[in-house]
Amino acid sequence: MKLSRKDILGMEDLSVEEINLILDTAESFIEVSTREIKKVPTLRGKTVINLFLEPSTRTRTSFEIAAKRLSADTISISAAMSSMVKGETLTDMARTLEAMNPDVIVMRHSAAGAPHMLSGLIKQSIINAGDGAHEHPTQALLDMLTIRERKEKVAGLKVAIVGDIAHSRVVRSNIYGLIRMGAEVTVAGPATMIPRDIDKMGVRVSCRMKEAIKDADVIMMLRMQIERQDGNIFPSLREYSNYYCLNAQNITLAKDDVLVMHPGPINRGVEIAPDIADGSRSVILDQVTNGVAVRMALLYLLVGGK
């Protein structure tokens, strides 16, 4: 079975049926990574280009492992060694890669909409691995796979997302996906980190974390992007964590069997207390494991299985 689409650009335009197909396929791929021989010949002779124009360890590594376990050939291109330092436009760079006949281009870019722009220009499949503060659909899919694995459904669950809502592509993709699948989503964070009009996406908004996580089935904590803050970071960081760090006290407001999620890398003691990150309700590492399976599923659905 295949997706009847060329690209995975965002959660915004994925239907319920498509999401279910991707998650079902991913579920069947989880097992491959636990085998003695972690490899299937599905994508032998296919070429996957990982075009990461922003730094990344986990997403790039996850895609590279996914492609290799499907027997695809992988090529990594990073910003530092790219010809964009020579002034080439993104369009020309993409057309150049297209001319080398890859099958999929996995792409991370600092500009929102970059993969969408290329989508119409080149014939190969594009998977958005993060575009600015816009979307990060494979993260939302692996999050949903993790929720479904533990809760057996997504519809009807109460999901709280806490942190810097305004600058997070993880949040946007998750809101699109979770709302579509029937979850109730509440976002919380400092007023300066909540975008105006976010309620139009169908979520409830709160400035108070405690309100957001009350009776939650799932709490997604967002990474505070410390490296993007300027000089006056420490006073505000401490204040931030006073109000928005998930810890042993405030987590008692949520359901007993709440799932604690985080896209990583985590800042221990900033947005999440160490004992919660490492505790029994945390599924942070399951998210990583499921990330490989989701990416295998997408590569398979887009270019394999004929």
Add this chain to the structure above:
Amino acid sequence: MKLSRKDILGMEDLSVEEINLILDTAESFIEVSTREIKKVPTLRGKTVINLFLEPSTRTRTSFEIAAKRLSADTISISAAMSSMVKGETLTDMARTLEAMNPDVIVMRHSAAGAPHMLSGLIKQSIINAGDGAHEHPTQALLDMLTIRERKEKVAGLKVAIVGDIAHSRVVRSNIYGLIRMGAEVTVAGPATMIPRDIDKMGVRVSCRMKEAIKDADVIMMLRMQIERQDGNIFPSLREYSNYYCLNAQNITLAKDDVLVMHPGPINRGVEIAPDIADGSRSVILDQVTNGVAVRMALLYLLVGGK
């Protein structure tokens, strides 16, 4: 069939027979990259080291894809992570790589003659992927493959090469190859960018672009290396493009079926107008596609086919 040589160092010492063998072989490899399964087992168990001591996206990616489609194992070494930052000589580095028993070392280096120096020292095949302003033979071969594909011959064609002739390794390799294959070559560019004595290579020289491209069958535009210019770049860039940018007006001087070529990455509006780069006479992306085929051919001819 094999080349009876260990290395591909430059076009200067390739015979007509060798060039024809390489182009014929490359032609047969073009098809592999259009298959459903883009892979042949020819170089299984061979090791190709891509030693790129200058930044490069397209050439490195092209070689890496070529090697992988032949089932070779590839290892990439870039300047940044190389032990040359620890003061190791190039010779010692190459001998160290030799001792790991690769089959081919593909090498880009900022110094003219670097691959030639190593050639006599190490037993494995070396392919020059660009040495300073000296040679870039795989570029010249893919250019010739592209010309032959469209014009069915090289001999007798009028080829104009326009731009910074003095600092271009692409030009030198193309002149050697095109003259040997019987083309008539004219080079044009600002007087400060034309090396003295270049006419001794067998080309006609002009300072006026219009004169050079008149009745041309092929126009090769060179990349203006903006990133290597110093501070006073913008006035001179504008002046440069006034005189040496290929556009809808001056291209009418060439033959109607002229081929427009460029080694990339292109500076739109500097050396080539966007409508010309993207127009029907442009074969710039064919060049990229043929680059993979030429590199597959060279890898195959040097170490496969036994």
Add this chain to the structure above:
Amino acid sequence: MKLSRKDILGMEDLSVEEINLILDTAESFIEVSTREIKKVPTLRGKTVINLFLEPSTRTRTSFEIAAKRLSADTISISAAMSSMVKGETLTDMARTLEAMNPDVIVMRHSAAGAPHMLSGLIKQSIINAGDGAHEHPTQALLDMLTIRERKEKVAGLKVAIVGDIAHSRVVRSNIYGLIRMGAEVTVAGPATMIPRDIDKMGVRVSCRMKEAIKDADVIMMLRMQIERQDGNIFPSLREYSNYYCLNAQNITLAKDDVLVMHPGPINRGVEIAPDIADGSRSVILDQVTNGVAVRMALLYLLVGGK
């Protein structure tokens, strides 16, 4: 046959039997790299992550070639592109990688003990590829394989190690291994570069190179880490080489069939004279060749062979 241990962290805790098993296995792998098809299917479907948080060419390349010749999938992660620049702890990074189900993590880190710390935390095998100034066990094993290849034994040999003893992980690993295998080891270097209490490791200590290399069967010269010196380097470098450079004169003090070794990259004329580095007694390039074999052996013994 397998090692009955999960990790290779250092020579300190390897038994005589384990060292012999590794060297015997490595010996049988030397031949693979000389074949027409340099590849065995032993580790097909296994994932090897090369996590190099310090720059390295030779060790990373050697491990990557070793893994590929065993048909494993390899993923390289370097410091520059790692999420540690985003403030992630090493532990969290390792757990994240663990969750992607690799089979082996090969790890270089600037902090002594880093791989030991991770060893207890993650379930996959860890191979220490150098931790600060602590250990570099694969270097010691390839050194020992090279000695055994030429001298047919290690026990009873007189081995002199000369240079910056204090800051060298190569030295520490070699001392542990050589002493355990029955060699007599003498270390020599400037007094400021000899750690106190090093004699407790079972070696003889000398400040005079000539004394140390007298009647030696093996001389290991250490790399002077020029790039780690500060501004006042040249006077002291010249003085250093006056006293501690192995050259045609002082080498006559050693046995006639002395082996000259160096872990590379070498500083010609600083710690070793060019004619000695390239001379008939030098086995420096054999060390490199044997490095691939030793790493193949370790990967095989830790995760293959079931």
